[in-house]
Amino acid sequence: MHSSMVPETPIEGGLLGRVQFWFACLFTAGWALVAAGGLVHQFAAGALPCPLCVVQRMCMLLAAAGAAYIVRTALMDGAVSGRDYMTGWGLALTALAAGSFASWRQAVLPGGRADGAAVLGLHPPVWAALLFQASAAAVGIVLALAHATADRAVPAAGPGRYRTAGAAALWLLVLVTAVSLAAVFLQEGFHWFLPDTPRRYEFFHDVLPGRLR
Amino acid sequence: MDTLIFGGLLATLFALCRESSRTAVLGAWWAVLAAVVLLTAHHAAGGPSLGAGL
Numbered sequence: 490m491h492s493s494m495v496p497e498t499p500i501e502g503g504l505l506g507r508v509q510f511w512f513a514c515l516f517t518a519g520w521a522l523v524a525a526g527g528l529v530h531q532f533a534a535g536a537l538p539c540p541l542c543v544v545q546r547m548c549m550l551l552a553a554a555g556a557a558y559i560v561r562t563a564l565m566d567g568a569v570s571g572r573d574y575m576t577g578w579g580l581a582l583t584a585l586a587a588g589s590f591a592s593w594r595q596a597v598l599p600g601g602r603a604d605g606a607a608v609l610g611l612h613p614p615v616w617a618a619l620l621f622q623a624s625a626a627a628v629g630i631v632l633a634l635a636h637a638t639a640d641r642a643v644p645a646a647g648p649g650r651y652r653t654a655g656a657a658a659l660w661l662l663v664l665v666t667a668v669s670l671a672a673v674f675l676q677e678g679f680h681w682f683l684p685d686t687p688r689r690y691e692f693f694h695d696v697l698p699g700r701l702r
Numbered sequence: 703m704d705t706l707i708f709g710g711l712l713a714t715l716f717a718l719c720r721e722s723s724r725t726a727v728l729g730a731w732w733a734v735l736a737a738v739v740l741l742t743a744h745h746a747a748g749g750p751s752l753g754a755g756l
Binding site: 540541543544547548550551554555557558561565576580583584587590591594659660662663666667669670673674676677681682683685 | 703704705707708709711712714715716718719721727728731734735738739741742744745746
């Protein structure tokens with residue numbers, strides 16, 4: 490039984506439908522780039538991330554995956570229904586809440602804020618907490634306006650800049666996740682958990698003979 | 703465990719990009735989140751006490 494309030498076919502695409510698509514792309518690529526920044530810092534400065542830093546990286550990528558679910562729906566169907574819209578942003582909000590907790594836990598740890606140099610007066614876990622909270626607020630605003638933006642056609646199912654941008658955001662997220670996987674494998678080696686204070690790449694310590702480490 | 707979680711996340715994203723079913727994508731996402739929560743609990747409980755049972 491269909492409610493008269495729910496259209497069976499997507500409403501003709503308008504500005505609001507396109508805005509929601511671009512915001513989902515921006516959210517996906519934005520969090521992927523934040524995680525990539527952490528990887529660049531790790532390899533350029535030789536700074537090994539602590540276990541809670543790695544947890545925050547996971548939450549960033551999980552939140553991006555929530556928005557990526559919306560992007561994928563637009564690429565597949567050429568429209569985003571209210572159901573898929575709320576599912577994607579619900580996933581993102583859940584991951585943002587987990588990331589907020591992890592960054593708060595790290596920020597209040599004795600010495601936790603000293604994990605990395607201060608940037609503009611704030612240490613990395615504090616910046617992460619602010620970004621998680623700001624993103625949660627942005628997602629809340631988008632959900633509050635969902636009645637006006639859901640069930641809108643998005644010209645992303647066929648060739649064009651919408652499809653190119655959506656696919657680029659998705660594959661950027663896949664790339665950053667793949668590099669994160671390689672980085673954490675090198676750091677963790679064949680152990681179950683990262684040490685509380687990482688000092689070396691455990692994989693090389695486990696595999697290579699002493700003189701080659 | 704961190705490596706396995708990132709591996710699960712990468713598999714989830716591949717399922718998402720390969721247009722797998724909604725159930726498969728969402729199931730994988732929630733499984734990865736559950737693992738992240740367990741890992742967070744392990745590390746949060748293992749650090750210095752906050753006086754709040756953490």
